[in-house]
Structure formats: C-alpha cells, structure tokens
Amino acid sequence: MTKILLIDKLDNCVERWKAAGITVIGPVHRANISVYAAVEHASEFDFGLVLPDRSIKELFFPQTEPMLRYAIKKDTIDTIECMPPSGPRIIFGSRACDASGMAIDDPLFGWDYKDTYWFQRRNESVIVTIACIKADDFCMCTSLNMEPDSTKGSDVLLRPLENGKGWLVEELTDRGQEAFTQIAEFLQESADAPAQTAVVEKKFDLEASVAWLQKPENFDSRFWKEISMRCIGCASCTYLCPTCHCFDIQDEGDTYSGVRRKNWDSCSFALFTMHTSGHNPRSTQSARWRQRIMHKFNYFPGKFSVNSCSGCGRCSRQCPVDMGITETLQEISKLSL
Amino acid sequence: MTENIYNTQPNIYKPAIMKIVARQDEAPGVRTMRLEFLDPVDHEYFKQTFRTGMFGLYGVYGEGESTFCVASPETRKEYIECTFRQSGRVTSALANADVGDLITFRGPYGNRFPIEEFYGKNLLFISGGIALPPTRSVIWSCLDQREKFGKVTIVYGARTVADLVYKHELEEWQERSDVELVLTVDPGGESPDWKNRIGFVPTVLEEAAPSPDNCIAVICGPPIMIKFTLISLKKLGFDERNVYTTLENRMKCGVGKCGRCNVGSVYVCKEGPVFTAAEVSCMPQADL
Numbered sequence: 196m197t198k199i200l201l202i203d204k205l206d207n208c209v210e211r212w213k214a215a216g217i218t219v220i221g222p223v224h225r226a227n228i229s230v231y232a233a234v235e236h237a238s239e240f241d242f243g244l245v246l247p248d249r250s251i252k253e254l255f256f257p258q259t260e261p262m263l264r265y266a267i268k269k270d271t272i273d274t275i276e277c278m279p280p281s282g283p284r285i286i287f288g289s290r291a292c293d294a295s296g297m298a299i300d301d302p303l304f305g306w307d308y309k310d311t312y313w314f315q316r317r318n319e320s321v322i323v324t325i326a327c328i329k330a331d332d333f334c335m336c337t338s339l340n341m342e343p344d345s346t347k348g349s350d351v352l353l354r355p356l357e358n359g360k361g362w363l364v365e366e367l368t369d370r371g372q373e374a375f376t377q378i379a380e381f382l383q384e385s386a387d388a389p390a391q392t393a394v395v396e397k398k399f400d401l402e403a404s405v406a407w408l409q410k411p412e413n414f415d416s417r418f419w420k421e422i423s424m425r426c427i428g429c430a431s432c433t434y435l436c437p438t439c440h441c442f443d444i445q446d447e448g449d450t451y452s453g454v455r456r457k458n459w460d461s462c463s464f465a466l467f468t469m470h471t472s473g474h475n476p477r478s479t480q481s482a483r484w485r486q487r488i489m490h491k492f493n494y495f496p497g498k499f500s501v502n503s504c505s506g507c508g509r510c511s512r513q514c515p516v517d518m519g520i521t522e523t524l525q526e527i528s529k530l531s532l
Numbered sequence: 533m534t535e536n537i538y539n540t541q542p543n544i545y546k547p548a549i550m551k552i553v554a555r556q557d558e559a560p561g562v563r564t565m566r567l568e569f570l571d572p573v574d575h576e577y578f579k580q581t582f583r584t585g586m587f588g589l590y591g592v593y594g595e596g597e598s599t600f601c602v603a604s605p606e607t608r609k610e611y612i613e614c615t616f617r618q619s620g621r622v623t624s625a626l627a628n629a630d631v632g633d634l635i636t637f638r639g640p641y642g643n644r645f646p647i648e649e650f651y652g653k654n655l656l657f658i659s660g661g662i663a664l665p666p667t668r669s670v671i672w673s674c675l676d677q678r679e680k681f682g683k684v685t686i687v688y689g690a691r692t693v694a695d696l697v698y699k700h701e702l703e704e705w706q707e708r709s710d711v712e713l714v715l716t717v718d719p720g721g722e723s724p725d726w727k728n729r730i731g732f733v734p735t736v737l738e739e740a741a742p743s744p745d746n747c748i749a750v751i752c753g754p755p756i757m758i759k760f761t762l763i764s765l766k767k768l769g770f771d772e773r774n775v776y777t778t779l780e781n782r783m784k785c786g787v788g789k790c791g792r793c794n795v796g797s798v799y800v801c802k803e804g805p806v807f808t809a810a811e812v813s814c815m816p817q818a819d820l
Binding site: 262263267271272274276303304306307308309310411414415439441442443444445446449453455457460462467468469470471472474476482486489490497498502525 | 542561594782785788789795797
C-alpha cells in the first residue's frame with residue numbers, strides 16, 4: 196500500500212494550498228504557448244503535455260526583473276533593492292528535466308557570490324515533479340544519464356497510475372513532505388500500480404562527446420564552422436533552455452530616477468561579448484555555438500562537476516533551423532569514433 | 533514555509549556610492565578620477581579586500597556599468613583612482629561627471645598580482661597606451677615599499693606624445709634614481725622637443741635588453757603589443773611563468789554569473805584578470 200493522490204482531489208489540494216497563502220503553479224496554456232504559470236483551479240492544468248514549451252527557469256530567473264531602483268538627489272543617490280515578490284510557491288507538475296535544471300544552476304548562482312534573486316525564489320518553492328509516461332523524438336534525458344523519473348531538484352515525485360486516475364506520491368525532501376502534509380486528508384492509501392515510465396532512447400554518446408570536447412586541438416576544429424552554418428543566432432535555444440543562465444544588466448530611466456534590470460541574454464548574440472573598441476572575442480556564429488556547447492559539456496562540468504544540460508530537448512524541438520544540442524553531440528559522437 | 537536552506541547574503545548587484553573628489557585629464561579623451569566612498573562601511577570593505585590587480589564596475593545610474601581596473605595601488609586605500617578613455621555610453625557619462633558628483637562602484641573583484649612573491653626580485657614593467665593604469669597600480673604598490681625589491685625598470689610607449697598618460701608621474705619616475713624609465717612613442721608620434729625613444733614597444737624593449745635573471749615582468753597593453761612583446765621577452769630569455777599580464781573582457785556581473793567574460797573555461801572576472809603568460813598560452817587563443 197502506498198500513498199496516492201487522485202486527480203479528482205487535486206482541486207481540493209489547490210484550494211487548500213491557496214488558502215494557506217501558497218501560490219500554485221503548473222503547466223498551462225497561455226496565448227498559444229504552454230508555460231508554467233499560476234492557476235486558480237486545477238482544471239487549468241494540462242498534464243497531457245510532454246513538457247511545456249517554456250521551461251521552469253523563468254519562475255526562478257525571469258526574462259526580466261527589476262534589481263534596484265535609483266533616485267539621484269542633490270547630495271546623495273538612493274538605491275532601493277527590489278526583491279522578488281515573496282511568498283511560498285508550489286510548482287505542481289514539473290518534469291524531471293526541468294527540476295534537475297534548477298539544481299544544476301544552484302552552484303553557478305552560489306559561486307562565491309550568492310545571487311539573492313535566484314536563491315530567494317529557490318528557497319520559497321516546492322517542486323512537485325510528475326514522471327513522464329510519454330516522450331517525443333526530441334526528449335534526450337537518458338543521453339544525459341538521467342531518466343524520465345529522475346528525482347534531482349524535485350521535492351516530491353509523482354508517478355502516474357496505470358489507470359490514469361492519479362499519481363503515486365513519493366515525498367523526497369522535508370519541504371516536499373511539509374507541502375503534502377497540508378493536503379494529507381486528500382491523499383489515500385492504494386495498491387494501484389504506477390504506469391510504465393516513458394522510454395527515451397539514447398541519442399548520442401555523452402562520454403565520447405565530452406572526451407572530444409576536452410581535447411584542446413578540437414577547439415579549432417573545422418567541425419564548428421560546418422555544424423553552425425545554419426545557425427541564425429536567434430537565441431531561442433538559450434531562452435528556452437532550463438539551464439542557460441546568461442544575463443545582461445540594463446538601466447531604464449533618466450538622470451533622476453529609474454530601475455536597473457537583469458534581463459536574459461544569450462551567447463548567440465554578437466553583442467554579447469563585443470568590446471567598446473569593436474574587438475569581439477567571439478565574432479562569428481560558429482565561435483558562439485562552440486561556446487554554448489563547450490560551456491555546457493566542458494567548462495561548466497569542469498567547475499561544478501555537472502553538465503549544464505538536463506536533456507529536455509527544447510533547443511532542438513523549437514529551433515527554427517533544426518539544429519540543437521542533440522544534433523551537435525550526435526555529430527561529435529561520430530567524430531570521436 | 534521551511535527554514536532557509538540557501539544561505540543568502542547582501543545583494544551582490546547593489547553598488548557603493550562614490551564621490552568624485554578630483555579629476556585630471558591625461559590625454560585626449562582619457563581622464564583620471566579620484567573617488568571616495570560615501571559610506572564608511574563600503575570603504576572598510578574595500579580596505580579589507582582590495583589588492584593590486586583587482587577591478588571594479590564603475591557606473592552611472594541610467595547609463596549602466598563599465599569594467600576597468602583600480603588604477604591606484606594597494607598601499608593607498610583612502611580613495612580609488614580610475615583612468616578611462618571616453619568611448620562608450622557609460623564612459624561618456626563618467627566623462628561628463630564633475631568634481632563633487634556621485635557615481636557608483638561595485639567591487640573590488642577578481643584576483644591580484646602576488647606582490648609578496650616579487651619581494652627581492654628585479655621588476656620590469658612594460659605598458660602601452662591606455663594600459664598603463666593597471667600597471668601603475670602595481671608600480672606604486674612596489675615603489676611605496678621600494679626597499680623590498682631589486683632593480684625597477686619601466687618601459688612605456690604610446691602612439692604619440694600626447695597619448696602618454698600620467699605625464700606628471702612619468703616625470704617623477706624619470707627623476708628617481710631608483711627607477712629606470714624607458715619612454716617611447718610610435719614613429720611619427722614624436723613632437724619637436726621629444727627627447728626619448730622613437731619606436732614600437734617590443735623593439736625598444738629588445739634594445740634596452742633587461743636581464744631575465746631574478747626578474748618578474750608585468751606587461752599590459754593592446755593585444756597586438758602583448759603578442760609581439762611576449763616574443764621579445766622570450767628572445768631575452770624570460771620564462772613565461774615569470775611574466776604577468778592582466779586580461780579584460782566585456783562584463784556585466786563581475787562575479788562569474790552573467791556568462792560572457794570567459795576565455796575557454798577560464799572566467800576573467802573570477803579566475804583573473806591577472807594571469808601569467810604561461811597561463812594565457814594554455815587558453816584557446818581564438819577566444820582571446
């Protein structure tokens with residue numbers, strides 16, 4: 196006998212959590228795209244999606260957010276910190292890839308200097324992940340040595356029942372347990388069997404690819420020019436990626452008052468690294484695509500012992516010119532044979 | 533909901549406010565500003581953390597932040613001096629700021645020159661154009677404790693006589709008996725009364741032929757100067773591990789998160805900006 200949560204009871208849970216002041220967030224449709232967003236009722240959720248178009252990242256690291264407000268006065272300058280709206284949140288129905296993506300970026304945002312914007316949100320969020328029972332051609336978690344039911348970064352793991360009526364509940368962390376204690380009366384004991392998790396075939400040889408990337412001579416390989424010929428530098432891959440964390444800092448306002456914002460930025464853009472002098476260390480699209488792949492599978496793991504990719508496949512799924520991590524590492528796997 | 537499992541600390545993006553207490557035009561478009569902290573807490577933090585080689589993000593609200601070195605030495609921490617060329621949006625706003633105006637500062641960030649390891653050694657400083665400011669921080673850090681070092685040689689060149697920065701300090705170093713200053717300007721950049729060398733830095737360096745024995749070289753300049761100066765230093769017999777330089781790249785955060793200043797796997801903001809020539813030669817050269 197194990198604990199289960201029936202879909203029929205989910206609305207009661209949402210009510211209960213909301214009554215406790217918790218914002219409930221999950222996979223929903225908004226203006227032609229699917230995203231993780233706050234809901235009023237459980238009926239808004241769409242658990243049938245393989246995964247939402249946009250990742251969970253923006254719940255912790257929004258596309259744009261005010262960091263500081265400034266007011267310039269005669270003899271002083273006032274700086275007012277803008278912290279994210281505070282309050283507990285439950286992200287219900289994350290995917291394993293999205294949840295692990297957040298855990299992957301924790302060491303980066305905490306690297307000696309702690310980013311308060313990231314960690315306040317991390318601290319106030321419970322991630323409830325639903326194991327995948329279906330996948331599409333772009334899913335590649337298994338290629339990254341993860342599974343559709345991996346628990347990394349999740350506070351609770353739900354396994355869909357075979358009969359489709361609900362989920363088996365596995366509480367993974369104290370905060371996950373606390374969130375589910377609040378809805379304990381809506382849970383029940385059952386012997387229902389969980390459904391088979393999705394089968395995601397391995398798309399590339401990660402170890403061989405990483406070994407190839409680590410060889411210094413391959414930095415100058417012709418491969419980079421060939422693979423990135425198609426890239427139009429639109430940055431869709433980086434924006435949709437759960438682990439891509441690059442940002443820009445921009446001021447909006449005038450000489451007297453305004454706001455300093457942190458905005459998503461992308462290594463796909465030429466301006467990203469351009470010096471004022473005009474010199475650009477990464478002046479070609481191939482240099483920029485090389486940076487993205489090297490960063491994810493060579494530099495980032497060198498510093499934080501984990502690849503900066505959780506296998507969601509959004510980069511390939513949404514790429515307008517049909518390239519992405521999968522296609523690139525498939526080619527590299529071949530090169531390294 | 534639960535206890536704070538992520539240990540947070542003060543906002544890393546919040547700058548200190550600094551007052552411009554003096555400014556000096558160095559060369560066309562190049563200006564030095566002396567800055568003082570308004571808040572004693574910020575000043576105390578700076579005094580405790582600043583070592584020569586570290587950099588800061590200087591800013592004007594409404595315009596943004598710009599990265600350059602702290603040009604003053606670690607032996608003088610009552611103020612910060614910075615020298616910049618007016619070239620972009622932020623540096624233009626800084627250039628428009630007057631004595632008494634307030635600007636922002638974040639830092640000091642990055643690593644430093646290991647001055648203690650230079651004790652007892654001869655020092656060779658090589659610099660070109662607007663790259664004297666980072667070198668000047670090291671020079672004064674050493675000259676302020678002159679007895680701890682051997683022979684001090686400074687080779688400095690600029691495109692024209694007008695482009696030489698810190699002209700008053702160059703005169704001071706020229707007059708000192710315990711400093712050998714070799715000044716040069718590019719051919720065609722000399723003025724009628726120019727009495728120093730004419731020629732590019734690498735050539736002048738080879739003519740001056742400083743001995744590599746027990747000597748540390750600190751070089752800073754435009755990429756093309758660095759490239760040829762490294763070749764000259766090699767000819768003179770310098771070991772790459774005894775040659776220090778400081779890199780710069782576009783930065784936004786300064787603390788290893790915004791993702792743009794890396795050269796290969798090395799983040800200039802966190803692991804730099806000070807590197808030995810040996811370290812630089814291990815980096816992917818196409819990414820520099």
